[in-house]
Amino acid sequence: xxxxxxxxxxxxxxxxxxxxxxxxxxxxxxxxxxxxxxxxxxxxxxxxxxxxxxxxxxxxxxxxxxxxxxxxxxxxxxxxxxxxxxxxxxxxxxxxxxxxxxxxxxxxxxxxxxxxxxxxxxxxxxxxxxxxxxxxxxxxxxxxxxxxxxxxxxxxxxxxxxxxxxxxxxxxxxxxxxxxxxxxxxxxxxxxxxxxxxxxxxxxxxxxxxxxxxxxxxxxxxxxxxxxxxxxxxxxxxxxxxxxxxxxxxxxxxxxxxxxxxxxxxxxxxxxxxxxxxxxxxxxxxxxxxxxxxxxxxxxxxxxxxxxxxxxxxxxxxxxxxxxxxxxxxxxxxxxxxxxxxxxxxxxxxxxxxxxxxxxxx
Amino acid sequence: xxxxxxxxxxxxxxxxxxxxxxxxxxxxxxxxxxxxxxxxxxxxxxxxxxxxxxxxxxxxxxxxxxxxxxxxxxxxxxxxxxxxxxxxxxxxxxxxxxxxxxxxxxxxxxxxxxxxxxxxxxxxxxxxxxxxxxxxxxxxxxxxxxxxxxxxxxxxxxxxxxxxxxxxxxxxxxxxxxxxxxxxxxxxxxxxxxxxxxxxxxxxxxxxxxxxxxxxxxxxxxxxxxxxxxxxxxxxxxxxxxxxxxxxxxxxxxxxxxxxxxxxxxxxxxxxxxxxxxx
Numbered sequence: 274x275x276x277x278x279x280x281x282x283x284x285x286x287x288x289x290x291x292x293x294x295x296x297x298x299x300x301x302x303x304x305x306x307x308x309x310x311x312x313x314x315x316x317x318x319x320x321x322x323x324x325x326x327x328x329x330x331x332x333x334x335x336x337x338x339x340x341x342x343x344x345x346x347x348x349x350x351x352x353x354x355x356x357x358x359x360x361x362x363x364x365x366x367x368x369x370x371x372x373x374x375x376x377x378x379x380x381x382x383x384x385x386x387x388x389x390x391x392x393x394x395x396x397x398x399x400x401x402x403x404x405x406x407x408x409x410x411x412x413x414x415x416x417x418x419x420x421x422x423x424x425x426x427x428x429x430x431x432x433x434x435x436x437x438x439x440x441x442x443x444x445x446x447x448x449x450x451x452x453x454x455x456x457x458x459x460x461x462x463x464x465x466x467x468x469x470x471x472x473x474x475x476x477x478x479x480x481x482x483x484x485x486x487x488x489x490x491x492x493x494x495x496x497x498x499x500x501x502x503x504x505x506x507x508x509x510x511x512x513x514x515x516x517x518x519x520x521x522x523x524x525x526x527x528x529x530x531x532x533x534x535x536x537x538x539x540x541x542x543x544x545x546x547x548x549x550x551x552x553x554x555x556x557x558x559x560x561x562x563x564x565x566x567x568x569x570x571x572x573x574x575x576x577x578x579x580x581x582x583x584x585x586x587x588x589x590x591x592x593x594x595x596x597x598x599x600x601x602x603x604x605x606x607x608x609x610x611x612x613x614x615x616x617x618x619x620x621x622x623x624x625x626x627x628x629x630x631x632x633x634x635x
Numbered sequence: 636x637x638x639x640x641x642x643x644x645x646x647x648x649x650x651x652x653x654x655x656x657x658x659x660x661x662x663x664x665x666x667x668x669x670x671x672x673x674x675x676x677x678x679x680x681x682x683x684x685x686x687x688x689x690x691x692x693x694x695x696x697x698x699x700x701x702x703x704x705x706x707x708x709x710x711x712x713x714x715x716x717x718x719x720x721x722x723x724x725x726x727x728x729x730x731x732x733x734x735x736x737x738x739x740x741x742x743x744x745x746x747x748x749x750x751x752x753x754x755x756x757x758x759x760x761x762x763x764x765x766x767x768x769x770x771x772x773x774x775x776x777x778x779x780x781x782x783x784x785x786x787x788x789x790x791x792x793x794x795x796x797x798x799x800x801x802x803x804x805x806x807x808x809x810x811x812x813x814x815x816x817x818x819x820x821x822x823x824x825x826x827x828x829x830x831x832x833x834x835x836x837x838x839x840x841x842x843x844x845x846x847x848x849x850x851x852x853x854x855x856x857x858x859x860x861x862x863x864x865x866x867x868x869x870x871x872x873x874x875x876x877x878x879x880x881x882x883x884x885x886x887x888x889x890x891x892x893x894x895x896x897x898x899x900x901x902x903x904x905x906x907x908x909x910x911x912x913x914x
Contacts, residue, residue, distance in 0.1 A: 277787075279804070476773055483772025483779065484758075484765050487751070491759040494748035501708060501746075502760045502826050503734035512769055 284478045287561045291474065294568075295467045302463070310575050318571045319466025320528040323473045325551035325563035327520035330477055332549065333558030334486065335513040336493030338402040340545050341389070341409025345518040346525035347416055347540035348385045349378035353526025354454045354535065358447045359423040361458065371460040375469070375526040382522020385412065386515040394510045409545055416537035421448040453536030454529065461531035469527055470564075473520050477560060480516060489513045554595060659722065661686045661737075661830050661862045662707070667716035668886075669706060676702050677886040680716070684830065684879070689856055689863045691877035693870075693897075695906060699886040700866045701743060704832050707864075708740055709733045721829065735763055739828035741819040743835050743866075749808025753799065753818055756807050757790040760825025764789065793821045796858070797851065813844055817851075824855065831855070833865040837872050845869055849876050874898065882906065 298315065301307050324346060331339045353374035364370050389408045396404055420431040424444035431437040435446055448454050480486045488509045491499040500506055529535055551570060555562025573591065577584045598604055660683045667680040677699045684690050692700050705711045707718060709730050718725045725733050748756050765782045772779050794800045797817045802810065807818060816836060823831055836852070837845045849872055856863055867873050873880060874894040882890040882897060884906040890897055897903055 479773045479775060480769065483769070484762060484767060484782075485769040485772055487755055487759050488762055490751055490755070491748045494750050495746045497710075498742065498746035498748065498822075499759070500710075500730040501734060501740055501742075502822060503731045503763050504759065505729075505731050516769075 280482055283561075284482070287478070287564070288471070288474060290561065291467070291470055291564065298463070310578070311572070314572060314575055315463045316461050316466050316527065316531045318568050319463070319470055320524045320531075321548065321551065321567040321571050322470050322564050323524035323527075324521055324548045325555065325567040326470075326473050326477050326560055327517045327524065328548050329552045329555075329558065329560055329563045330480070330513055330517040330520070332552050333556075333560075333563075334481055334493065335489050335510060337394075337510070337514075338398070338405075339514075339517075340402050340406035340542070340549065341412070342517075342521055342548050343540040343542070343544035344389075344409035344412035345382045345385055345521035346528065346544070347412060347537055349375075349382040349522030349525025350529030350535060350540070351416055351419070351421075351448060351454065351525075351537070352381040352522070353378040353529045354457050355421050355428070355447055356526075357460060357530055358445075358454075358457065359428060367458075367460045368465075371465060371527075371530060374460070374530060375523050378522045378526030378529075379519040380522075382525065383515050383519035385522075386518025387511070390511050390514040390518075394507065394514060406542065406545070409540075409542065413537050413540055416448075416540075417451050419448055419537075420446070420450050422446045451536065451538075453534060453538075455534045457530065457533050457535065459531060459533060461527050466527060469523060473523070474560070476516065476520065481560075485509060485512055550592070554592070554599075556599075659686075660684055661688075661721055662864070663719040663722075664707075665717045665719075667703075667706060667713055667718060669702065669711055669714045675886055677706065677883075678715075680706075680883075680886075680888060682881055682888075684862050684864055686829070686862055687856060687860050688878050689852065689865070689876050691873040691880040692864060692866045692883060693868070693873055693880060694883035694889075698883040700883055701834060702886075703883070704740060704834055704866065707733075707832060708738055734826055734828075737827075737829035738832065739823035739826045739830075740832035741816070741823055741834055741836065743838065745812075745815050745819055747807040747815055747819060747822070749806070751807055752803065753794070753805050753807050753810070754787070754790055754803040756818060756822050757793055757825050758786055760822040761786045761789060762826075764825070764827065790825070793825055796824075796855070797821065812839060816840075820851075820855070824859065828861060830862045830864065833863065833867075835866055835868065837867055837869045842871075845872055848872070852876055 298307070302312070324342065328339065328342045331337055331342075356374040356377045357370045360370055360373065364373070389405070393401060393404050393408065418432050420433070420435050420438055422429045422435070422438045422440045422444050424441040426441065429438035429440050429444070435449055438444070438446075440446075446455070481490070488499065488504045489512070491502075491504055492506055492509055496506060525540075547570075548567075551567040552563055554570065555564070555566030570592075574584060574588055577587050580587055662682065662684040664680055664682045667682075668678040669676050680703060682690075692703060694700055702711065706713050709725060709728050709732075712727075720733070720736055720738060723736065725736065728736070748759060751759070765786050767776070767778045767782050791800055791803065794803060797820075799814065799817065799821070802814065807815070810818060820831075820833065820836065833852070837848055840848060852863060852865070853876055855861070865873075865877070874897075877894060880890075880892065880894060880897045881888055882900075882903050889906055890900045890903045892900070
């Protein structure tokens with residue numbers, strides 16, 4: 274069917290774009306054409322792409338505004354760090370530890386997603402946005418007061434101070450309250466980030482184009498009608514929210530293992546808003562747009578570094594201009610007609626194609 | 636999906652009995668009522684609908700007709716009374732559960748999933764006809780492809796009822812008005828209901844479209860062997876296809892009967908036209 278083919282083609286273009294970008298960057302890296310400052314941005318770009326795609330699942334596909342996405346990222350980050358650091362002796366292989374850290378990060382973030390989602394998803398609109406914001410702050414504050422250490426007997430957790438953990442002499446503090454994680458072994462690589470984007474895309478796109486995804490979109494389009502055709506609203510809202518949280522947890526775990534130290538205050542309201550900006554700028558519900566917006570807006574501040582003090586000012590102005598331009602109906606129709614003209618030679622071929630191949634697949 | 640054969644058209648060889656009340660009714664309401672604060676919106680509403688009956692619910696504006704629909708689908712929980720669908724009380728159920736039990740509806744102001752395609756709208760209606768879970772969908776296991784293929788074939792079958800196959804890929808919100816109404820009916824049918832509630836299906840249609848709609852409602856009943864309850868202001872349509880009619884005024888049933896009885900009932904005429912009209 275045409276529709277199925279169309280979505281499939283659209284998804285393939287998205288995957289292809291990511292793979293092509295990876296190959297180009299990898300080639301540039303090998304030949305040494307990428308500056309050091311940009312090199313340091315590669316993993317954060319991957320992380321923010323995953324964050325934007327996962328938030329788009331809630332904001333764009335489910336149609337609910339969530340302002341606490343960084344909270345799930347931090348849960349993933351800190352679990353990832355704990356898993357990786359505590360298993361340092363047991364599993365010397367970095368790649369295995371990284372995969373394990375990401376998997377456990379996803380699970381704990383998903384659990385946090387359920388805990389937050391069950392009470393919160395009864396609300397709608399502005400109320401939901403404010404409550405998710407509050408939960409994001411709660412998660413951040415809990416992690417700020419968290420002390421985790423490991424010794425021969427296993428993990429020790431305290432919310433008081435490092436001494437209260439009662440570790441043995443061989444004990445090692447992994448997360449030290451407000452100071453955060455210290456002395457983390459960096460495990461994240463650009464390739465791992467790339468694979469994580471592919472996994473995130475695979476989960477998100479396949480979910481959207483399935484029975485569950487259609488139910489989620491139906492709730493967004495018309496909640497009352499969705500209910501009237503038998504869709505269990507609570508269930509599908511929760512599925513979208515928890516999957517989104519788990520994906521954010523994965524991205525967080527990768528992020529946590531990219532730095533030698535990480536404090537919980539990194540994952541504050543600003544980070545949630547930053548990810549939301551990626552989603553809105555890329556187009557709500559537009560996965561490919563999220564990827565591009567996250568990439569561009571993560572690189573942009575680095576590119577503008579030459580402007581020194583005016584950096585964030587210019588960044589803000591660019592942001593405002595892009596928003597205005599993409600939402601201007603006149604400019605939109607101009608770009609659309611240009612795109613149409615560019616596409617014209619290809620469109621004819623496409624129209625002829627179904628006559629040849631359409632029947633066989635039915 | 637195999638045990639549900641209802642969506643396969645059943646040829647109606649013999650004439651359908653006008654009121655098949657000798658079988659157990661599909662829907663019964665007993666003393667149904669709801670208050671909004673101090674306002675009694677619906678009171679003492681008793682209705683019985685046969686398994687393949689086309690029934691009409693009419694009444695002046697504000698009589699409580701749509702409120703009755705909202706009660707039947709548990710959008711509102713009744714203050715008093717019981718609803719029995721196929722002998723089963725629906726008290727305390729969610730709207731979605733009532734739908735799965737067999738009541739599907741359309742809305743007075745069309746409620747489609749307007750950003751989704753026509754096909755997707757029907758596939759959402761077929762949600763419970765598909766059985767794979769979210770994980771199977773994400774991992775694209777064979778059950779996903781099998782279930783999706785069957786569902787899409789079924790959706791095309793449904794679209795063919797109204798000759799809408801060619802619109803399958805169009806965005807639902809961009810369809811012309813009449814097609815949107817038809818799509819809403821098809822989406823309701825996709826849930827495999829035993830009772831179809833139509834809220835003003837002919838609203839905004841011209842006489843020839845209304846004529847076509849009448850034919851289609853009859854055809855749907857014959858094909859799927861289901862009961863239909865419709866709210867309508869177009870008296871030609873109501874009198875033309877309804878086998879039983881219930882008249883509501885100020886939240887109370889003022890008359891029940893077949894079209895001829897209703898047409899000549901002085902109480903009904905008074906409700907619509909005032910005291911002078913009845914004389």
